[in-house]
Amino acid sequence: MGIIVNKNTKAIVQGITGTQGSFHTKLMLEYGTQIVGGVTPGKGGTRVHGVPVYDTVEEAVEKHTANASIIFVPAPFAADAALEALENGIKTVVIITEHIPVKDSINVMAYANQVGATVIGPNTPGIITPEECKLGIMPAHIFKSGNVGMVSRSGTLTYEIAAGLTKRQLGQSTCVGLGGDPIVGLNFIDVLKLFEKDPQTEAVTIIGEIGGNLEELAAEYIATEDYPKPVVAFIAGRSAPPGKRMGHAGAIIMGKAGTAESKIEAFQKANVEVAEKPSDVALLLERLLKQ
Amino acid sequence: MKLLEYEAKKILAKYGIPTPRGDLATNTAQACEIAKNLKPPIAIKAQVPVAGRGKAGGILFVDSVAEVEKAAEKLFSVQIKGFPVRSLWIEERIYAEKELYFGVTVDRLNKGYVVIASAEGGMEIEEVAAKTPGKVIRFPLKAPYGFRPYHARQIAKRMGYTENQLSTLANIFYNLYKAGMYYDAELIEMNPLVETSDGNFLAVDARIIIDDNALFRHPEFKGRVLESELSPQEVEAARNDLAYVKLDGNIGVIGNGAGLVMATLDAIQLYGGKPANFLDVGGGAPSEKIAAALKIVFSDPAVKALFINILGGITRCDEVARGILKAKEKLGIKKPMVIRLVGTNEEEGKQILMEAGIPVLDSMEEAAHQVVEIVKGT
Numbered sequence: 001m002g003i004i005v006n007k008n009t010k011a012i013v014q015g016i017t018g019t020q021g022s023f024h025t026k027l028m029l030e031y032g033t034q035i036v037g038g039v040t041p042g043k044g045g046t047r048v049h050g051v052p053v054y055d056t057v058e059e060a061v062e063k064h065t066a067n068a069s070i071i072f073v074p075a076p077f078a079a080d081a082a083l084e085a086l087e088n089g090i091k092t093v094v095i096i097t098e099h100i101p102v103k104d105s106i107n108v109m110a111y112a113n114q115v116g117a118t119v120i121g122p123n124t125p126g127i128i129t130p131e132e133c134k135l136g137i138m139p140a141h142i143f144k145s146g147n148v149g150m151v152s153r154s155g156t157l158t159y160e161i162a163a164g165l166t167k168r169q170l171g172q173s174t175c176v177g178l179g180g181d182p183i184v185g186l187n188f189i190d191v192l193k194l195f196e197k198d199p200q201t202e203a204v205t206i207i208g209e210i211g212g213n214l215e216e217l218a219a220e221y222i223a224t225e226d227y228p229k230p231v232v233a234f235i236a237g238r239s240a241p242p243g244k245r246m247g248h249a250g251a252i253i254m255g256k257a258g259t260a261e262s263k264i265e266a267f268q269k270a271n272v273e274v275a276e277k278p279s280d281v282a283l284l285l286e287r288l289l290k291q
Numbered sequence: 292m293k294l295l296e297y298e299a300k301k302i303l304a305k306y307g308i309p310t311p312r313g314d315l316a317t318n319t320a321q322a323c324e325i326a327k328n329l330k331p332p333i334a335i336k337a338q339v340p341v342a343g344r345g346k347a348g349g350i351l352f353v354d355s356v357a358e359v360e361k362a363a364e365k366l367f368s369v370q371i372k373g374f375p376v377r378s379l380w381i382e383e384r385i386y387a388e389k390e391l392y393f394g395v396t397v398d399r400l401n402k403g404y405v406v407i408a409s410a411e412g413g414m415e416i417e418e419v420a421a422k423t424p425g426k427v428i429r430f431p432l433k434a435p436y437g438f439r440p441y442h443a444r445q446i447a448k449r450m451g452y453t454e455n456q457l458s459t460l461a462n463i464f465y466n467l468y469k470a471g472m473y474y475d476a477e478l479i480e481m482n483p484l485v486e487t488s489d490g491n492f493l494a495v496d497a498r499i500i501i502d503d504n505a506l507f508r509h510p511e512f513k514g515r516v517l518e519s520e521l522s523p524q525e526v527e528a529a530r531n532d533l534a535y536v537k538l539d540g541n542i543g544v545i546g547n548g549a550g551l552v553m554a555t556l557d558a559i560q561l562y563g564g565k566p567a568n569f570l571d572v573g574g575g576a577p578s579e580k581i582a583a584a585l586k587i588v589f590s591d592p593a594v595k596a597l598f599i600n601i602l603g604g605i606t607r608c609d610e611v612a613r614g615i616l617k618a619k620e621k622l623g624i625k626k627p628m629v630i631r632l633v634g635t636n637e638e639e640g641k642q643i644l645m646e647a648g649i650p651v652l653d654s655m656e657e658a659a660h661q662v663v664e665i666v667k668g669t
Binding site: 075076104105113137139152153155159163183210217237241244247250 | 397399400402403404417433434435472475477502503504505507508534536538546547548549550551552553554556557558559560561566569571574602603604605633634635654655656
């Protein structure tokens with residue numbers, strides 16, 4: 001089970017012949033993900049790690065049943081690739097690419113909304129339902145199947161916390177990287193709703209960071225909806241100064257908005273435990289799951 | 292990329308939005324020359340990439356052309372919020388009957404652009420929103436249709452304008468939106484947009500921030516790095532495609548992934564230390580990039596010790612270890628380093644460093660604690 005992707009997911013890789021696309025296709029195949037085809041314009045007819053390559057998504061979905069796509073296409077062309085996938089009926093699109101212009105992302109999200117598709121990213125490590133399907137670039141060995149749902153705005157920090165959970169025998173149902181950009185397909189509330197319905201998920205970890213107010217809105221949602229599963233949050237950027245972009249395009253405090261304090265306070269108000277250090281997340285979850 | 296006022300005004304003018312008559316001066320003599328062709332009173336405005344420039348003393352008003360020289364000299368000799376003044380915009384001072392606000396920015400929650408307008412402008416819009424929230428019109432746009440001329444008219448109407456003024460104002464709004472979309476602005480605003488006593492409208496100040504990720508579509512801005520905006524370390528980092536932010540502590544930090552680096556800074560602070568910088572080497576950094584990162588961090592004289600925190604996914608620990616050694620040899624680093632290295636090719640990486648006599652830790656928090664203790668002891 002888990003959410004969004006599972007063992008029945010059949011994916012294509014857009015940008016499969018590039019360095020990153022090809023490298024991660026190999027790793028995803030090794031993990032057991034069903035990669036049924038790849039797309040790179042002009043490279044149709046070739047193969048990458050045994051996966052047939054097509055010039056267009058249209059052709060790939062004609063030849064294979066695919067319900068997901070993962071995109072490694074360079075930023076100037078990535079929005080076009082996402083729209084191509086959506087228009088050809090792909091319902092789950094993971095955009096790994098970083099540095100996509102905001103204007104392009106806005107158009108992709110509007111179209112995805114219109115056709116009822118799910119976009120993960122851009123600028124995301126992807127999504128993994130451990131031991132079933134990995135559509136992303138995360139190191140697979142740190143994940144283990146279990147009952148903790150993870151949702152995050154960052155990559156390596158998620159690995160840090162996931163590795164901590166796995167070490168303490170706390171497996172994960174699904175781990176979703178929302179993406180580090182200001183405009184991304186899913187927000188914390190969308191994923192909280194999915195985890196609520198997923199029988200495998202018994203607790204949720206939210207990994208947020210400075211910038212925007214999506215964490216605050218998630219906290220409000222948890223409080224007002226009386227969210228039925230325990231939630232532990234970690235917020236990165238307590239020491240970040242205002243007005244500076246901390247690596248991620250979306251990680252910036254504007255004036256007084258988007259601070260770590262505001263997010264932590266919002267979670268505490270909603271009775272969500274906030275971990276002080278990454279390693280505390282596992283300890284807090286252990287305690288809550290025992291109750 | 293933050294454009295300066297004069298750059299923003301040139302874009303507005305191109306889109307038919309009226310702005311006060313003026314020109315750019317890079318020295319005092321030029322400022323006086325420009326002023327001769329203007330009708331006093333005159334505004335002399337420092338071109339620095341900061342908001343709240345007026346309050347910080349960056350704008351002076353004079354009543355005669357004769358006074359321009361002294362005012363220009365004064366502005367050229369000061370720093371505004373830490374930025375040296377390299378140029379001045381000299382323009383006719385406009386007296387406002389009313390000051391309005393109009394801008395377009397990105398709305399994360401609605402995954403689209405949002406138009407923000409207010410019949411009370413002049414101060415920062417956040418202040419207006421805090422003081423009189425009822426006066427601020429928030430108008431989320433629906434992609435791909437965006438902002439239409441009738442939306443512009445609706446807003447002008449809501450702000451209380453009718454007849455000719457309604458059409459004029461709506462045109463200005465619509466044209467500003469078009470400029471913002473063309474230039475991939477994550478923020479474009481006129482503040483204040485002034486209504487004069489004879490009922491005309493002029494954008495007296497304007498701000499544009501262009502989406503850095505869209506600069507490939509705007510080659511005219513290529514190579515235009517506002518070096519005055521950046522520290523030497525930030526300039527060097529930008530050249531090496533590293534994300535660096537200068538902070539005011541003494542513990543240098545290098546890590547991979549923005550979230551992890553932020554959490555590393557937090558951990559240092561938690562144990563009572565003060566980070567000197569944020570530096571994200573990104574994913575899959577080769578040893579040269581790691582070496583460049585060390586060079587940048589140690590070029591900051593405030594740095595007393597360095598904490599390198601790597602959790603290798605696509606980043607390989609052996610590459611990181613080689614980069615550390617490269618930098619250590621080349622720069623002759625004597626200052627202490629605490630290294631946490633786990634993930635892809637961890638064993639190889641550790642061995643490379645151990646052989647060179649550099650200890651490696653497994654836990655990020657333990658490492659953060661250790662580096663704080665080391666700095667306390669120096």
